[in-house]
Amino acid sequence: MDSKKFWIVLAVIVVGFFGFAMFSKSDKSDSSSAASKGSSNYYGKEDSPVTITEFVDFQCEACYAYYPYVKQVKEQYKDQVRFQVRYFPITSGHQFAMQAARTAEAAARQGKFWEMHDKLFEGQKTWEQTKDPTSYFDSYAKEIGLDMTKYKADFASSEVNTVVNKDLADVKTLGGSGTPTFAINGKKVENPGATAEALSKMIEDALKEAGITPKPSSVQPASSQTMPTSGSGGLNPGETQAEHDRETQQGQ
Amino acid sequence: MTEKSDEVAIEAVTKNKKPKQRFSKRVKIAIIVLIALFLVPLSYAGYVYAVSPAVVRNPKLEHYHFRTQILVNGKAEDFSSQGYQKGYVKDQCNANLPEQPIHFHDNKDQFTHIHWEGMTGGMVMKYYGWNFIGGMDNALGYKLDKLTDPQKVTTHGNYLPAIPEDTSFFVYSGDENGYKERSFDDWKNQDLETFFNTTSNFPAHDINKGKTSLLDKVFPKAYAHGGEDDGNDGEAGEETQEEKLTRINNLIGNVVIFVQKDKPTDQQIKDRFNDLEPLTDSTCGG
Numbered sequence: 001m002d003s004k005k006f007w008i009v010l011a012v013i014v015v016g017f018f019g020f021a022m023f024s025k026s027d028k029s030d031s032s033s034a035a036s037k038g039s040s041n042y043y044g045k046e047d048s049p050v051t052i053t054e055f056v057d058f059q060c061e062a063c064y065a066y067y068p069y070v071k072q073v074k075e076q077y078k079d080q081v082r083f084q085v086r087y088f089p090i091t092s093g094h095q096f097a098m099q100a101a102r103t104a105e106a107a108a109r110q111g112k113f114w115e116m117h118d119k120l121f122e123g124q125k126t127w128e129q130t131k132d133p134t135s136y137f138d139s140y141a142k143e144i145g146l147d148m149t150k151y152k153a154d155f156a157s158s159e160v161n162t163v164v165n166k167d168l169a170d171v172k173t174l175g176g177s178g179t180p181t182f183a184i185n186g187k188k189v190e191n192p193g194a195t196a197e198a199l200s201k202m203i204e205d206a207l208k209e210a211g212i213t214p215k216p217s218s219v220q221p222a223s224s225q226t227m228p229t230s231g232s233g234g235l236n237p238g239e240t241q242a243e244h245d246r247e248t249q250q251g252q
Numbered sequence: 253m254t255e256k257s258d259e260v261a262i263e264a265v266t267k268n269k270k271p272k273q274r275f276s277k278r279v280k281i282a283i284i285v286l287i288a289l290f291l292v293p294l295s296y297a298g299y300v301y302a303v304s305p306a307v308v309r310n311p312k313l314e315h316y317h318f319r320t321q322i323l324v325n326g327k328a329e330d331f332s333s334q335g336y337q338k339g340y341v342k343d344q345c346n347a348n349l350p351e352q353p354i355h356f357h358d359n360k361d362q363f364t365h366i367h368w369e370g371m372t373g374g375m376v377m378k379y380y381g382w383n384f385i386g387g388m389d390n391a392l393g394y395k396l397d398k399l400t401d402p403q404k405v406t407t408h409g410n411y412l413p414a415i416p417e418d419t420s421f422f423v424y425s426g427d428e429n430g431y432k433e434r435s436f437d438d439w440k441n442q443d444l445e446t447f448f449n450t451t452s453n454f455p456a457h458d459i460n461k462g463k464t465s466l467l468d469k470v471f472p473k474a475y476a477h478g479g480e481d482d483g484n485d486g487e488a489g490e491e492t493q494e495e496k497l498t499r500i501n502n503l504i505g506n507v508v509i510f511v512q513k514d515k516p517t518d519q520q521i522k523d524r525f526n527d528l529e530p531l532t533d534s535t536c537g538g
Contacts, residue, residue, distance in 0.1 A: 003278055010282050017289060021400070060345035090347045092313050092456035129500050129533060178344035191343050 038166035039086050039105060041113040044078040049210045050185065052081055052203060055088035055171045057179040058100035058120040059128050065194040066180050067121040068222035073199045076216040081203055085117060087167040088179045096133050101164045103137045106154035107146060115144040122227065196222060300402055304393025307370030308405055311395055313349050314369040316452040318444060319362040319506040320376070321524050324413050326512065328524075332361035335411040336380065353392070353405070354379045362529040366444060369457070373423075373447060373507070374440035381410035384440050415511060422510040428526050431508070439507070448505030497531035 054070060056063045074083050087105070089097030100120050107116035119140035120127075127133035141151045154160055171181055174188045182189050184206045192198040204214040301309065322329045330336075336356045353368035354376055364376065374385035375392055387393060395403040423434040425448060438447055445451055491499065508524040510516045 006278065006282070010286075013286070014289065057345055062343050062345045065343070088347070090345055092347070093315060093345070093454070095453075095455045129496065131499075177348050178341075178346045180344065194343055 036162050036166050038170055039163050041085050041108050043083040044081050048082040050081050050206045053084040053183040055086045055181040057088050057090045057097045059094035059097045060179045063180045064124050069196045069199050072196050072222040075219045077203050087164045088171045102155050102160050105160045105163055106151050109154045110146050112144045300394045303388050308393035309396045312369040313456045315454045316366050316502040316504050318364050318504050319528055320364045321508040324511045331356045332359050370443050379407045381412040419511050419513055424508045424521055425505055426525050427506055431525050450504040453502050501531050
């Protein structure tokens with residue numbers, strides 16, 4: 001009887017050991033950050049059953065590559081799809097990513113998120129090479145007509161910081177490991193490829209799944225060649241596009 | 253008759269053997285089993301730990317570059333050739349630690365990418381086939397940041413040419429403005445930032461070196477600028493073009509290694525430092 005008990009105890013220990021080893025292997029998801037809302041920057045059909053979310057890092061070259069095509073398909077499908085951009089600044093690698101995200105969210109608080117979003121991407125090749133892009137970001141804020149006092153206060157506020165960090169926490173929960181990360185109706189999808197065709201296919205597949213016949217509007221096709229490939233193509237702080245073009249022509 | 257009585261006696265003894273003795277034997281077996289259960293993985297863990305340098309066991313994200321030239325009997329190794337090159341995902345900026353610590357890519361010669369902190373010249377050479385630092389044959393060690401999922405960090409492969417007999421290693425660091433001779437041991441063993449006496453400007457670097465606190469990581473401060481004011485308010489106009497390119501490429505230095513019998517001449521060394529791969533203002537995506 002004693003020996004039988006002993007073997008039972010031994011078996012329990014062995015099973016417990018392996019069980020512990022297996023349990024330790026399982027991934028534990030991080031607990032969510034502060035119970036606050038993330039960003040809420042939308043474009044397109046407000047009540048669409050299809051929401052396409054792009055998590056971006058404004059200093060990311062891959063997001064930069066996607067940008068003109070995302071912009072194109074946003075216009076093409078704005079009557080059928082709700083588009084959303086959220087923040088995923090990769091601060092470990094991109095020195096100004098957090099600053100850019102806060103800039104965009106500060107602009108959002110004055111209803112000018114998309115204008116700032118476009119400025120940040122179109123000027124990326126210029127401001128990312130500086131030691132401090134603040135003057136560029138301030139010039140963008142002025143160009144899009146922000147109240148600079150409110151902009152600076154929002155930029156430095158903990159509320160804006162919390163919004164960005166909530167987006168960061170949410171994308172990690174989604175399983176995002178880089179930028180851009182795309183999600184359809186809150187579910188992460190594989191990156192479709194930085195072309196209008198690939199993005200359109202992703203959108204149309206999502207629409208069809210929702211029982212909607214895709215009806216893209218015709219817009220001017222985007223081209224990566226319209227985007228500067230180096231810092232020499234961007235605007236200097238305070239410089240308007242017309243002034244830049246004049247200078248460029250004189251230089252030629 | 254005698255045999256039969258012996259057998260009966262033996263049988264009687266066996267039957268009458270005390271339960272305590274049988275129990276004791278089983279306990280011994282159980283203890284041996286338990287020890288084996290713990291000892292085998294412990295031994296494996298010990299081996300894995302011992303063969304893995306600390307910077308490989310617990311890697312930290314880094315991203316800087318330096319230019320490498322290796323000449324064997326006067327013939328420069330072409331790191332832009334396919335064997336050395338490694339592709340990377342270009343439609344996404346990776347937020348995680350790259351799987352491999354060292355790369356050549358984008359078909360560029362000389363331009364060596366380092367993605368983990370603490371890499372040494374010895375690790376770079378071992379990664380491409382010259383092992384002067386010991387350890388495992390085809391791996392830098394094991395990544396143990398997830399203890400329950402150790403990952404072998406395999407080398408890229410044996411692409412560096414066979415080392416001819418009767419040769420020595422002559423190591424130089426510098427640029428087109430000058431150079432200095434370096435110790436092969438320093439090259440093999442020193443952290444590359446120490447070897448080149450230049451600190452990486454990669455954002456994660458400060459976190460790795462403890463210059464940013466854990467609180468800063470968990471609750472990033474809403475600075476008016478992108479980070480703490482380091483006094484550099486100036487625009488890039490204060491820099492020369494070369495300084496700017498060095499900064500945006502996070503280039504920490506240049507090394508030229510001659511593997512040959514005789515020491516290279518001053519002209520031979522200068523020729524190499526005058527043949528550095530040009531920097532571009534396109535920031536590295538990988």
